[in-house]
Amino acid sequence: MPSSDGKETIRSVEHQPIYVTPEEQEKERQAIEEIKGLSQRPQSYFIVTYGCQMNAHDSEKLAGLLNAMGMTEAEDRLKADFVLFNTCCVRENAERRALGNVNWLKELRKDKPDLLIGVCGCMVQQPLMAERILKQYRFIDLAFGTHNLHRLPEMLLSLLLNRKRVVEIDRQENLIAEGLPVKRLHSWHAFITIMYGCDNFCSYCVVPYVRGRERSRRMEDILREAQELRQTGVQEIMLLGQNVNSYGNGNENGESFPKLLRELDKLDIPRIRFMTSHPKDLSDELIEVMATGKHICNHLHLPVQSGNDEILRLMNRRYTRESYLRKVEKLRQAIPDIGLTTDLIVGFPGETEAQFEDSLSLVREVGFDSAFTFIYSPREGTQAAKMEGRIPEEESSRRIGLLIQEVEAATARANESMVGKTEQVLVESLSKRDNTKVSGKGTRSVTVTLEGTEQDIGKIIPVKITSAATNTLRGERTER
Ligand code: SF4
Known part of the structure; x- marks a missing residue:
């Protein structure tokens, strides 16, 4: 067992990484193919992500797997056949919010009986959470922990074939x-x-x-x-x-x-x-x-x-x-x-x-x-x-x-201190308030707004910083 007193820093052999084997990967691939061939399967999904960038990237992998199963991403959770909550438990707030939203979805199922509801991520991985989900959240169809993400195809296939809820929280943590x-x-x-x-x-x-x-x-x-x-x-x-x-x-x-x-x-x-x-x-x-x-x-x-x-x-x-x-x-x-x-x-x-x-x-x-x-x-x-x-x-x-x-x-x-300097800005989005403006980040990671159009999104543009607001900088491009 890992020590929680913070004194243990030496890694033991049992904590060396274990790679998911090609055989296990093949099983998941087969599950993907089987799901694609099912006539009664969800056609669309929506993932609700809480927490850090690690979670955001996990959601990109979950979406990748669901797309491979032939599903498409719905515009919002109300339109999806399968809603998956990728949760965080770093702060109590995030946990409460996630559980509140999952509960709210239960109501939606009254009008949409085939809706599938899944919960995954850090909150699910906590001790006793699996038991709590089994007892208190009986409407959740699928729950899995942080170490089981790659097994989504097999878990979903089992749910669709057996119409029985699946709860999988693996303790093999070095995968x-x-x-x-x-x-x-x-x-x-x-x-x-x-x-x-x-x-x-x-x-x-x-x-x-x-x-x-x-x-x-x-x-x-x-x-x-x-x-x-x-x-x-x-x-x-x-x-x-x-x-x-x-x-x-x-x-x-x-x-x-x-x-x-x-x-x-x-x-x-x-x-x-x-x-x-x-x-x-x-x-x-x-x-x-x-x-x-x-x-x-x-x-x-x-x-x-x-x-x-x-x-x-x-x-x-x-x-x-x-x-x-x-x-x-x-x-x-x-x-x-x-x-x-x-x-x-x-x-x-x-x-x-x-x-x-x-x-x-x-x-x-x-x-x-x-x-x-x-x-x-x-x-x-x-x-x-x-x-x-x-x-x-x-x-x-x-x-x-x-x-x-x-x-x-x-x-x-x-x-x-940045006013008058030139920043290389990677444009990320069109301004919500003014569609003649775009915003992005300079290399220092500070948000910069400048004049631009949708065509600028994804481009790196040299921008001279002209003024500073509370949390952002304003600037003018130095070349067209
Ligand atoms: S994730 Fe960050 S805050 Fe948490 S134990 Fe590790 S170093 Fe500390």
Whole structure:
């Protein structure tokens, strides 16, 4: 059993990755063919995704599998024959929202008796959730955990043939499934998962329990995927993992994140991004690769969580305020125009006013481009959930209000400093308010709006920044 006290860092043989075998892959392929041949099968699907980018990419794989079964994506959940909720359990809020929405769909079935309802992802993987679904959510037809995604065809086939609900939560957590079909959201941007799970056991976090222990894909598989994407004309790849900096830990051939980045850089994909990075694993070698790589964006999301050493110790983050600041300094020396973003938690058990103020002063000191701010949310099974000194909701709300003000001031300063500079903007969408404008992201990951049309979406355009708003920049293209 993995230790949850955060002290265990050594990987044992039982945590080495296990690849889904060609025989198992063949079974799934056969299930896909069988489903396609069924006269009574859902024709359309809709996936509702909660949570992080890892989940967003999992949904792209689920959509890829459903498309391969001959289904098409419905415009919305009301029009779909099969609705699948890909859930998150990192915060209680997300879990409550997901269950509320699933319940709401139950009503829809009164008018649409053949509607199939599925639930998958992190929430389902939690201990006792399978039992809860079986007892309390009897209308759910299909439920599966994070380690069973690749088995969707067989599970769905069993449901369709036997008309009996399927609940599959595998505890074999070190699986890696290669070669799944992916229905990507955009042709110009692609997620590539490079590693799964996490070994860090931060005391507030449920991820190691629901996503399993850390395991990395083989570098050759990642490079092949990136190469194929390059050939389709993708403009930007985003490498995903709970802690990308420790990519390769446990793989043969000394594979590591800096090495992977170096190799990817040679493929000449215009932009490479990655997330998330744990500060303790940010090495000098990685900083050097980021500084010298031709295609690696000058942006780093480096979650700090707190500016106070005692809180960081209780969170089991394994770095100090001082060591975090030293890394920031090194990054800025090597890459002067780097954009830094972060995550911060307020109201961790026992957090005093002075400890909270350390977070405020850290935001001032670093000057982040932006930050995701959260009120601590206790998660069952984690070490922090057992800690004393729960901060009252009202107090946590006051603290997050102050923190948001501090972050906004830092964002305003960072945005102001970019006025007059030229940014390479990858255009992502047409503005919702004004269809003569488009918006996209510069390499620092700040949103920039400029004049443009739908034809600009997916293109990288040089833009001179003319002014800064609260969270975005405005600019003018420097060439037509
Ligand atoms: S490193 Fe991230 S994913 Fe891993 S335990 Fe800590 S917060 Fe959770």
